[in-house]
Amino acid sequence: MQYKAYSEYVISNEINLFTVVLLPQGEGKFPTVIVRTPYVDWLEEKTEEFIVDLCKGESVEWLDRGYAMVIQHCRGRGKSDGDCIPYVNEGVDSNNLYNWVREQDFYNGEIYLMGSSYLTSVHYCAQPYGKDIKGAIFGVQDTERYNLCYRNGVLKKELQPSWYVTMYKAKSKKEKNYNSNSFEMLPLTDFTKTVFAEDVCDFDAMLRSPSPIDDFWQTHGGGADARGATTDLEFPVLYFTGFYDIYTGGIFDMWNKMSDRSRNNSALLVSPYDHGDGWNKDAIVFEKGKRKEKFGASYTIDWFDSIRKGTSIGFEKGKVTYYRIFDNKWYTDNFYSSEKDLFLTLGKGKTTYTYDPSDPPKFKGGLCCNFGGAEFQNEVGLRDDIISVYTEKFDNDTVVQGKMRARLTVSSDCEDTCFYVRISIEKKEGDYGLRDDITTLAFQHGNYIPNTEVSLDFTFDEHSFLIKKDERLRVDISSADSAHYVRHTNNKGLYSEQTTTKIAKNTVDLKNSYIILPVL
Numbered sequence: 001m002q003y004k005a006y007s008e009y010v011i012s013n014e015i016n017l018f019t020v021v022l023l024p025q026g027e028g029k030f031p032t033v034i035v036r037t038p039y040v041d042w043l044e045e046k047t048e049e050f051i052v053d054l055c056k057g058e059s060v061e062w063l064d065r066g067y068a069m070v071i072q073h074c075r076g077r078g079k080s081d082g083d084c085i086p087y088v089n090e091g092v093d094s095n096n097l098y099n100w101v102r103e104q105d106f107y108n109g110e111i112y113l114m115g116s117s118y119l120t121s122v123h124y125c126a127q128p129y130g131k132d133i134k135g136a137i138f139g140v141q142d143t144e145r146y147n148l149c150y151r152n153g154v155l156k157k158e159l160q161p162s163w164y165v166t167m168y169k170a171k172s173k174k175e176k177n178y179n180s181n182s183f184e185m186l187p188l189t190d191f192t193k194t195v196f197a198e199d200v201c202d203f204d205a206m207l208r209s210p211s212p213i214d215d216f217w218q219t220h221g222g223g224a225d226a227r228g229a230t231t232d233l234e235f236p237v238l239y240f241t242g243f244y245d246i247y248t249g250g251i252f253d254m255w256n257k258m259s260d261r262s263r264n265n266s267a268l269l270v271s272p273y274d275h276g277d278g279w280n281k282d283a284i285v286f287e288k289g290k291r292k293e294k295f296g297a298s299y300t301i302d303w304f305d306s307i308r309k310g311t312s313i314g315f316e317k318g319k320v321t322y323y324r325i326f327d328n329k330w331y332t333d334n335f336y337s338s339e340k341d342l343f344l345t346l347g348k349g350k351t352t353y354t355y356d357p358s359d360p361p362k363f364k365g366g367l368c369c370n371f372g373g374a375e376f377q378n379e380v381g382l383r384d385d386i387i388s389v390y391t392e393k394f395d396n397d398t399v400v401q402g403k404m405r406a407r408l409t410v411s412s413d414c415e416d417t418c419f420y421v422r423i424s425i426e427k428k429e430g431d432y433g434l435r436d437d438i439t440t441l442a443f444q445h446g447n448y449i450p451n452t453e454v455s456l457d458f459t460f461d462e463h464s465f466l467i468k469k470d471e472r473l474r475v476d477i478s479s480a481d482s483a484h485y486v487r488h489t490n491n492k493g494l495y496s497e498q499t500t501t502k503i504a505k506n507t508v509d510l511k512n513s514y515i516i517l518p519v520l
Helices: 048-058 060-064 090-102 118-124 145-149 160-167 188-196 201-207 248-257 260-264 291-295 299-309 441-445
Strands: 004-012 015-023 030-037 068-073 107-116 133-139 237-244 267-274 320-324 329-333 341-345 350-355 387-390 398-402 405-412 418-427 430-440 454-459 463-467 473-478 504-518
Touching: 004 048, 004 090, 015 048, 015 060, 015 090, 030 090, 030 118, 030 299, 048 060, 060 068, 068 090, 090 107, 090 118, 107 118, 107 299, 118 133, 133 299, 145 160, 145 248, 160 201, 188 201, 237 248, 237 463, 248 267, 267 291, 291 299, 320 463, 387 504, 398 504, 405 418, 418 504, 430 441, 430 454, 430 463, 441 454, 473 504
Parallel strands: 030 068, 030 107, 107 133, 133 237, 237 267, 267 320
Antiparallel strands: 004 015, 015 068, 320 329, 341 504, 350 504, 387 473, 398 463, 405 454, 405 504, 418 430, 418 473
16 A cells, blocks of 8 residues: 655754654545654664655554554654753653644644653653643553652662663763673762763762652652643543553552543553563463453554544453453453451561671562563572561462552661562462562661661552462562662661661561551
8 A cells, every 4th residue: 555654854952853754545634643762773774765664564554544653763862863861852852743743734633642661751751731632552651750760769770770871872872881780889979970971960860869759859850840741631541551560550650640530531451461561481471461462453543543433442441451360361440459458477586687788689570660570489598688488378269459568577787778578479380479669777767776676668569469279478578689679788878879888687577577468
């Protein structure tokens, strides 16, 4: 079929941004889907004709359904000029592209926004939205940037920070002094000078802002431009995520914070998988667990058609449609957390272990807080600085839905240290990771007095899973997961300014510690 397809350089603040325009057959005006992407560096040396043909081949069904497609390379990526500095210019560049579309002959008065991960963030940064934006697909991305960087004051080194390194000035600074241990340097405030050979103000400020109430998070660089972008919208949104996506909790927060009017016109799909709706070699494959397996390969186009034409879709608006793992079924409801709690005590006595920041423990799989998704865990007893506890076997099939919680009664001989909790489920093949959480004494208690017994509370992101009769849960407690979070030095004060580490003697009173399961 003959489609009109061409490339343009759309000017945004004097920077030329490479843009592909694809139009359906025939003359006329068309609803326009806008996509902006940074993940196109491999196309930098390709011809414009090659890129246009590639985009056209990937968009045939959209064109056949009558949608124009406008696909832009983000600033400093692919064939676009300028420097890529994550988030900084996306609001301006997105709005300039929307306005450019509004001036084109093919524009029919309807704009639809589409993205997944950072491709969604570029649209979040563009709020407030024009009245001609009629619908959106916002996948696997949180609007609260603090959540992308920290968990309760502990840096998620294997999420936003490590991703930022690859993004920052990707074309002009291809060589960076970075390796897997770079986030362990002391002090961490030397990071940007070491890695980029220059100060990066927003990144430096992020490293000095471990609390969500720090001033940085109210600035443009801290994500204030994106915050609340979906709270009260005039147009319907299809969100999607997975129970092992890196932003699961944030997307549920966004869904729950929507006004009733906005939420009733929107939908949330939650698969049992990770950021790309897939799994790694050490994860379980669930029957018909992928969104495309359940709702069809064209469910995204179907969503926009349902807005424009009132056609049916395979899920319900105003509801959460999710896959309950180990039950292996899709459900649709309001995903309210159960008001029935099951308390499980973790043991009978106190256990003390040594946490040495020079040799911190690691865990497999980032679960829903870091990259890596779900994995089977290492066997218990491999390290003395990990306490592993199994619950009693369950007498009946039990569904857990909502936010699990935990409370540890702890003490330390240091003024500050870290505690980490990971919950897994025992399967015949091994123990499968479910959720994790991390916090510090200072984050929850401020000025901690060494050797004083205190309680620490943990709240795990939303999940829905079945514990079968005779199965049991495993709870791991440690003071680090250095595969995913920056190690704690056991020193009091701003973590990024620490220059030394010291060893901590940490104690957990298992008798007065427990997990709380919201059960149906």
